[in-house]
Amino acid sequence: MIYLVCHSGYLNFGDELIAKTWINFLTNKFPLEEIWVDTCNPGVSAVAFKDYKNIKFTDTLWTASRNSINKGIDYILDLGFQNDGGVSFANGLELIKSARCVHMIGGGYMNSEFYFNYAIIAILAKLKKEAGFELFGTGLGLEPIDQSYERIIGEFFKVFSWIDVRDEKSYQRLIHWGLKSKASFSCDDVFLSPIPQSDEDRPGKLIISAQPGSNPFLVVSFLLKLIEHCPQAQNGIEFLTLDAISDHIIIDKVVSISRRTDIVVRDFNDLWKNGFQISSNDFVFSTRFHAHLVASMMGARGLCASVSVPYYDVKHLSLIEMGSGFDIIGMHDFTFSYDWNKKTETFHDHAQTACKTKLDIVDKVYGFMIESSINDNTIDNSTNLSV
Template identity: 25%
Template sequence: MGLRNIIKNHLPVSSRSFHSDAEYMKEMLERMMHENAQLQRQLGAMSAELAQSRHEMVDLVINEHRHKKVHYLIGEAGFPNYGDELITREWLKYLAHVDPETPVVLDCMRPGPATALLRPYHPHFQATDTVARMTVENSFVEQAEVHRDIPVQDIANHVTGSLDEEGRAARVAAGIRLIRNNVATMHAIGGGYMNSKWVANLARLAAPLWAQRHGMPSIATGAGLVPLKDEDLHFVREVAQTLEAFTCRDEHSLEAVNNGEDGPAKLAADDCFVNGLEGVYADPAGLPDIMLCIQEDMVEGREPLFEHVRRILEAWNVAPDAEIGVVECIPYECGPLLDMLTQAGYRPRLFPMQIIFEEGFPAREGQRWLSTRYHPHLLAAAKGCEGTYVVVEPGYYDVKHEAVLRMGSRWTQSAVGDTDIPQPGPGFKDPSVRFTYRDEIRKTASVLYPMRP
């Protein structure tokens, strides 16, 4: 028995009515199948259009990114060295506040570590080494036995010439094109990395010089340029006269650039004050009362330095079993100091660079500090800590510490071999001056970046 007869036997309808309904259902089914086929074709067409739109959108985003202007920073983060990382981070935080949608490119010698360290502080951050590599990958540096003997102008000419003609530095041609086509502003941020001691670093100022001359507003802020050789002065003065703004963090650098006159360079606080040191410090709970930051890289032989540290701790009546905080600015630099303190009966507690960078600088009121380094002196004194600084390289580090005194520190000075051991001097008389420094730095940078509350 067929399906039609089975259905017919169970339905109280006439044969004619049944056949009529069955034909109607068949027509409806065929129409639905036809409409479904049309719908499938329409969906296929829509899918193809959507895929094409997706490709066009991706191309649009790529092209927009390719042509979007960026803020270009020249700096020295990535080694890492706490002071350089601090300054770069504070500028990134500021730019994330005032201009978050504009990408920021940092040009430094070690862009990989710099990216890992600084990525959290700006939503559109990247690092490269275009200018940094041009200053060291050239015939002048490759043929010189002592890099500091190279005239900075020779390396600077290579940088500007390569920016004009990428074939001179083809390994970084992509980076050169980024500078030529995508830079809105260029900014050599502060620090002590550009001077005649490291002449290739000093030559990085050629990039903002070139940028300014090619219609890209450029500045240099918080520069510590000492030591600065006479043969390098002409280049630095040319940069200072050309840029929109040029500030120095110490009076020796300012006097050299301006030739002792009222020139284009201006005196300013360290760039780390750009945000008023907000968010820079660690939770004060549990921090040691005595803190050390002692470097060996600027002295000949560590034992005289360590003996001087021991004598200072004794003169300060630090108990033999006291906990002493040891701040590390460059990884691995504190091992011998930790050993010395342990052997002397103290309980050293290491504050590694990575920890103080992420969790905050371990300074609080009531501490006593002994430091050879510049930024630990500056940050601890600005927090109100008492302390003494030890000069380890006259002509370089004494200039740095004098700059901190000018900014507000009242710490005492000591030198290896001194027979008279000073008691620690007070920190900043007016800690709120950090906000004055903040406003001054931001005003200088306002030629590049919008100012917001």
């Protein structure tokens, strides 16, 4: 049994896309293997992934996280959530101990911004020592880490079999903890998915993915000016709703104030079923990490901005340093004197290389299962995990 841990269940497109990437990948490679997915809202996830076989959903580890909200770090260190979890929580822990491997899939949920999620690695470290399952993480973003938590968190990660991260700062943190021999710096887990097909048969539009952050008035003001100055906006404007609640705080204001009648709003369900429909001719502005990533995979260029420092700075800069072709700006001081038709390489030009890097990590962490599955005839022995 494979036990996945992910920040799915809130219908945030990026988190759901990471979950979908791994569920697609693992059900294809290990079609007879039972897979449990520990998500924030298992009922929501079960509906989103209703078409998959051999997938079951639970929230044991996220119960530990929720029970740690507004509690001090000592509560997590003492595993106080275990005492407060009751019989159902104890049963969930026994299920985890029966796994062949526990895999924390990617995302930016394991850092000091959400310190209560440290309960997840605290209990996994304990269960790993008791049960001996393989424990690894891929595509994680560990920054920022508060200095008061640093040593403690490093101790938890020392019991992991492997930790793969998606940004340089997180990797340097692992090295600082003495974990270089079991650490890698690759890229976001979404690079494991097929490259989306771009729509090249239309003029470029302005594509926007924006959330309110701590200053929604700044975001709305910036977007109204962007619509006015960006030449691609003359061909149409499209809002991508990656989060149905927070994104509409921005979208509804901009649509109302701008009075543009050609604004198309693509909601979460549309994006989930039909994917991004982006052309390399489009100009994209994004405050969201995965809109930035997927747009670049499809050959588009544009701007990104952080609505939370340093959390989103680390995320966007990691993509820019990989070669997304985007520029990061401050919405408060951007002059709009910009080369809107600038040509530069994007992830579309080298996504295959990023995918190969991620596949090398996957071969490493799932190698023990490939060998046993071939012996048990539960995987096609003419292939390997990297095909």
